[in-house]
Amino acid sequence: MENLMGLLRIHVQRGVNLAVRDVVSSDPYVVFRMGKQKVKTRVIKKNINPEWNDDLTLSIADPSLPVKLEVYDKDTFSLDDKMGDAEFDIGPFIEAVKMRLEGLPNGTIIKKIQPSRDNCLSEESCIIWSNGKVVQDMFFRLRNVECGEVELQLQWIDVPGSRGL
Numbered sequence: 001m002e003n004l005m006g007l008l009r010i011h012v013q014r015g016v017n018l019a020v021r022d023v024v025s026s027d028p029y030v031v032f033r034m035g036k037q038k039v040k041t042r043v044i045k046k047n048i049n050p051e052w053n054d055d056l057t058l059s060i061a062d063p064s065l066p067v068k069l070e071v072y073d074k075d076t077f078s079l080d081d082k083m084g085d086a087e088f089d090i091g092p093f094i095e096a097v098k099m100r101l102e103g104l105p106n107g108t109i110i111k112k113i114q115p116s117r118d119n120c121l122s123e124e125s126c127i128i129w130s131n132g133k134v135v136q137d138m139f140f141r142l143r144n145v146e147c148g149e150v151e152l153q154l155q156w157i158d159v160p161g162s163r164g165l
Contacts, residue, residue, distance in 0.1 A: 003061040005165055007157040008090060010056045010067075012041050018048040018148040021073035021081040028083060030150060033068045034058050043074040048148075057157070063094045071142060071150065084142025086120035086150065093136045096127045097156045098165045104129040122149050 010032060018028050025046040032039050037058050044050035058067070067090060071083040096110045108129040115121040122141035127134060135155050142148040158164060 004159060004162040005060045005063065006159050006162055008058045008060050008067075009155040009157055010039075010058065011153040011155065012052045012054045012056060013151040013153065014052060015048070015050045015071065016149040016151065018050070018071060018142075019073075019083045019145050020048060021083055022046075022075075026081075026083060027074040028071055029074060031070045031072065032056060032058065033070075034060075035062065035065050060090070060094075063090055069140070069150065071145075071148065082144070084145030084148050086140040086142055088119060088121075088138065088140070090154065093127055093134070093154050093156070094165065096136075097134045099134075101129060101134065106130060110134065 012030055015028055018026055020026055026048055027043050027045050028050050029043045030041045039056040039058060041052045041054040044052060066087045068087040070085040073081040073083050075081060092111055092113055109126050110129060111127040113121065113125040115123060120140045120143060122139050125136060125138045127136045133155055135153055137153050140150045142150065
């Protein structure tokens, strides 16, 4: 607990045009890893455009570690099939949270991150002030697969008694 800085809430919104891994569809779910932590969404049956709307939480002790996400197709009688992966850096988001902004108009853009070879973003990602919190919307193009994107939103949660930011 002494190394804990706070919690990162990942709101996994949806997948778009995910790869087909069963006969005509897939049963996708997403796994997030950061260091030794692993969290995953629920499985959405027979859908290559799933709406998860799942909230997952990672404990943050070292914000320099990348967050890795992998999409899988759930199979009953064999190993689950990979449907692509991506990874992202939470550094810019953490820097925005550290600013301890207050009283900004709702929707104020704090920082914009452009898609590049160094990240898996499929479009510009904005860190914004929304309803009294810093949030970041991210849209990822999955790697190592023929198609597919995943949309999510990051939010910081302070933990009383942690070392904080």
